[in-house]
Amino acid sequence: MGEFEASQQSAVIEALRREIADAYDEELELEMEEERLAGLVPPREGAGPDLDRRFYFRELLRLQHELVRLQDWVQAHKLKVVVLFEGRDSAGKGGVIKRITQRLNPRVCRVAALPAPNERERGQWYFQRYVSHLPTGGEMVLFDRSWYNRAGVERVMGFCSEADVEEFFRSVPEFERMLVRSGIILVKYWFSITDAEQAHRFEMRIRDPLKQWKLSPMDVESRRRWESYTRAKEDMLARTHIPEAPWWVVDAVDKQRARLNCIGHLLEQVAYGTVERPSVHLPERVRNPDYVRGPVPAEMYVPARY
Secondary structure, three states: OOHHHHHHHHHHHHHHHHHHHHHHHHHHHHHHHHHHHHOOOOOOOOOOOOOOHHHHHHHHHHHHHHHHHHHHHHHHOOOEEEEEEEEOOOOOHHHHHHHHHOOOOOOOEEEEOOOOOOHHHHOOOOOHHHHOOOOOOOEEEEEEOOHHHOOOHHHHOOOOOHHHHHHHHHHHHHHHHHHHHOOEEEEEEEEEOOHHHHHHHHHHHHHOOOOHHHOOHHHHHHHHOHHHHHHHHHHHHHHHOEOOEOEEEEEOOOHHHHHHHHHHHHHHOOOOOOOOOOOOOOOOOOOOOOOOOOOOOHHHOOOOOO
16 A cells, blocks of 8 residues: 555544544533533432443443444334333433434434424314324334323323323223234333432422523422322323333433433334345546536635634
């Protein structure tokens, strides 16, 4: 290899290194943000030892690589996957969803996080607005809260009647069996945290001006109604844990362990393999000798402040 070829190869390797480092900066930024938040309040009592940082990142990246393989398999075999994420406010659902979707194609794996129903939706069949978000063949949909709102927040906060709740419990097993019979792979997760852990996470949000928007009046009220939410959760798990769509409880007190455990378990719920892809070869760029690139006016550029 000549000196020029070696120099070119070295430049390519360095460019790849920078690209890889940039691709994983997002995860590092997320972790640094959580460390900053943790420094705003004293450590909670009884907190277990943190995972080794290198081990956590190595495992997370390995699992995300497997998620990409799963995505390719779902797309190639036209599978339909639905994953429900339920749990108390600040239980860590959003953090797990971020890590799942971080490396995936949003056209294949999308998140459904529905707002409160509007007037028209309140007059519909309860499940109707969720049905429109179900996947077609080759898609994965992650529900950041789902139809189980009725068994949780709606019930506890008095947004529906006990008759509505009873009708929900009668209907939801058949609704989910119907989804499974239609070919949908349905996985349901409940993220479990302790009373003390939720208080700790709420306190971090209260003290951080960048995170206060996450603490809604509904979240604050949920603290007062901790026991009511507990009773509602226990009733929900007991009455909707069916063989066709069982509940899986994620111990979410430790966020990092919860992410690894949940993603690893999700990967086990779908039998997938490697999708062979043809090699990609970039064609030579067509160059037209008559084309002259025009200058971009200087005032159109974003100021280079960094």
